[in-house]
Each structure stands twice: as C-alpha cells, then as structure tokens.
Amino acid sequence: MKRKESFINDKRRVSYLSAVYSRIYRGKSVLIEGEYGAGKTRFLELIQPRKLQSVWVESLFNPHIVLASILQGLNYDATATYIHTPEHLKMICNLSNYFIIIDEATDLDRRVWPYLKRIIDAQVPIILAGRPKVRTYL
Secondary structure, three states, rough: HHHHHHHOOOHHHHHHHHHHHHHOOOOOOOEOOOOOOOHEEEEEEOOOOOOOOOEEEEEOOOOOHHHHHHHHHOOOOOHHHHHHHHHHHHHHOOOOOOEEEEEEEOOOOOOOHHHHHHHHHHHOEEEEEEEEHHHHHH
C-alpha cells in the first residue's frame, strides 16, 4: 500500500491525473504514450472519477467484440456479432456518464479505429494508452 501512495503523491503524476480528469469531464479524449514499463497501466488504474463510470476494453479483439464489450461493461446485454455492430455503435454514442479505457492501444485491430473515431466524435471520452506508435493510428 505504501508504494501506491508514494506513486500518486509524486507531484508530476498528480498533475497528470488532474489534467486527465479535466479532459474526460469535458468529453475529451486522452492519449498516454510511453514505452514498455513506463507505468502507463499503473497510472490508468489510478483514474477513478466520481461522476463517470469507467469501462476497460481489451485491445486484442475485432470491432464487434470491442463494441459489445463496451456495452457489457456498462451492464447492457450485448451479443458480439457482426450484424449487431452498427446497433452497438449507435448505442455507445448515445449513452453518457462513462468513459472508455484502452490499455495497449497499439495492439488494436486496425478495423477498430474507425469505430473509435466515431465514438470520440460523439464526445465519449476515451483514454488510450500505448507505445508512441499509437499516435500514427489517430
């Protein structure tokens, strides 16, 4: 427990956490870049706003599984099938009071990115964490 306290008491990390909260409360997305072992996942675990529900998404799946997992993380009954993908996207874009966390976003299937861009355009905050290469996908 002591290590976690010292981790968040670092002034720089507190500042980063405040900046992330500010952006997601305004419906903006956040990109966190760093090499392996930089502490991205550990930092993501600290993000726990009081007013928004977080949804963690596994980055290794195809689009219909990613969209269904977002809805399932919000306690909706969603079946991951190709035919339901447009319906799931529409639902995700119309919901509010949540944000999406995607760790290792560099590993996302290239077919997922257009869906994420539409979700971001709907002002659903997404926190993407990955290696510096992830910026090229945006």
